[in-house]
Amino acid sequence: MSSVPLSWYLIVAALLFSIGAYGALARRNAIGILMGIELMLNAVNINLVAFWRYIEVTGLAGQLFAVIVITVAAAEAAVALALILAIYRTRDTVNVEEIDLLKW
């Protein structure tokens, strides 16, 4: 158990976060961006749980935070997918390059 050090988890989480960030920035597809964001959230979850396990085992804060983040991520995914669906219906595309209605 203790053979796996904390840093490994953190490296995995950092990689995962970077991949998510890259996805969110580089993808044109709105669903891709959403998936990138989900990846970043899960990277954070890994961090939270890992820090809890290695530093603060007696408390519950790390676990609880992870659960809350998962819940929020689920809600966010639902709202975002609904939005994307609505945009797709009106504009016939999910390419964010073409969705610039918030322009000045």
Next chain:
Amino acid sequence: METLLSLTPLVPLFPLLAFLAIVLVLNPNKRLSAAVAIGAVGLSWLLGWAIFFSSIGAGLGEQPFVVELPWMPTGRRLFVMSVMLDPLGAIMLFMVPFVALLIFIYSVGYHNLGQPNVEPRFSRFFAYISLFAAGMLALVVSGNMLLFFIAWEIMGLCSYLLIGFWFYKPSAANAAKKAFLTTRVGDVLLFVGLVLLYSFTGSLNLYEVLSPENIEFMKESSISVAGLFTLPALPTIALLIFGGAVGKSAQFPLHVWLPDAMEGPTPVSAMIHAATMVAAGVFLVARMLPLFEPIEGSWWLGVVALIGAFTAVFAASIAVAQNDIKRVLAYSTISQLGYMIAALGIGGFIAGVFHMLTHAFFKALLFLGSGSVIHGMEHGVHHVEEHGHGEGHGHVDPQDMWNMGNLRRHMPTTFWTYVVGAFALAGVPLVTAGFWSKDEILAEAFEKWTHKGVVSIPFVVWLLLTVGAALTAFYMGRQLGLVFGGRERTEAARHAHESPRSMTVPLMILALFAIGFGWVNIPKNVPLVGNGWLYTFLAETHINVLHEPYEKVPFVFSVAAFSSILALGGLALGWWLYRDVTGDATVSPFERDPVARAFARIPLVGRPLWLLLENKYYVDEIYGVLVVRPVLALSAFLNSFDDRWIIDPLVDGVGKAARGLSAVGRWIDTYIVDGIVNYIGYILDELARGLRLIQTGRLPNYLAILVAGVLALVGLMLR
């Protein structure tokens, strides 16, 4: 006894409340207004008489009844309102509300209540006259100078309002102004006198102020006038206060307002001439008795006596040549007031007060009688104008005695009561009130000059008053002859008729008093009827105020006989000369008037002399030139000064400066204040125009910036 006396403050309160009630609430209802006014003064009358009768033998002279009410605390002083009753006040409470009540009742008929030609401002009349009565009653019972002066001024105001009651007539409006301004001259003198009294004694209480110690103190003090010169205190104060009496009681030279005062309704004239206004001046002198005490070196008493005596003859001589029925009476009032003032001036306190009381009764009677005559004549005039006969005389003046004649046949009640009044005024011996009171004054003067010799003030007074008595009898005989005697000289007189009962009943009651009231003070040494009651009653006051007994002058048979002959002779001569004159008001006086004809026979001076009398010695004209014209000129000058040179240009200049300033302000507003605001807006506008370009609306841009920002923050934290 005590309880009745303690109701004294209520006496003036009833008419005052009636005034307020009528002014505030009742005025739309004429009948109710009159009823309330009469009811209020009736209550005052009942209470006044009850107080008077209970005060007989109550020792008020030694210990006057006093109620004090703290009124206005000012710093270290407390001004007190006080009501005081002494025999002088009590005897006034007998006369004032009673005469006022009769005048009130008479007014109802005079103003035609219940008829189509009723006075439109009927309620207002009763409000004013109630206030008038309240003022006089308050004056009578006032125990200190403060209340006294307030009441005095209320009467001044009411005289103004009532003389100018028919203010739409310019003559009435002018008469009101004249009365107010003329009496004001006296009021200012009185006020200065009262203030000086206060400053010397530190008290407003009438009895305290005039205590022997204070008089003694003032006798030795002097007043410095603006540091220029000094005046002896006592004579100055006495003469200033006498100045108030001169104004209010219409003595020469401030007598001019009283004859014009008849421009008001006749009941008002009766009120002013009998019960209230003019009696106030005499009452003032009687109240301030210690100032007018005949002592060694009291030369100012001579001034008082001479003004009184001179006024008596002066006014009587004018009355001889007047044609207006009320004007004759007005001058006779001035003349009779002269008698009272002269009596007070020679130390005849009780004689003066006695004459004031009897005069109130018979002068009220005469004035109300003349009102009745005018009322009857007005009916005649209306009748003639409506039915058109009495060809083309134009308008007939219902007040001109030359338009009357033989009214004894048309107005018998008025005639008989008028005869009583005229006899009382002339002093027909033994019966009438006027005889006893006038004789007392003459006896007083006679007694004094027989002690002092011929070259003395009492002799001059006696001489003038005796001449005045003869003139009085003559002009009353003349008036009786012109108004009631002979044949009717106009169509209007032929259609005159008797006045309503509300007018004649007061006349009859007053006639009783014009005879009977004299009997309360028949000197003791007259056989059978002598009682000297009023003397006994008032002497108490005298002793208490002056601390010495009043020297009673006995009845002098020679003086009485002499004045009786003058009275009877004057009356007979006047009646006989004027009974059968012909020629109405349109005829020149030198053709119709036997006395004027007699004057005209004197070469050179005769006609001007008559005109001098007829025009009242031109006093009005002299005042017109000396006072009115300069004042008007000064006003005109100040007006032009105001309009052209100083005030108006000043106002205009201020206006122009303000306009200039506001132009500058406008420029600043437009270009600086507005400019700054607009420029700030402009800058923001331009800034926003540039900045909004960063809102691309593209999600990847936003995300990129977000990530860059987070990275920057992380970088900052890790540093």
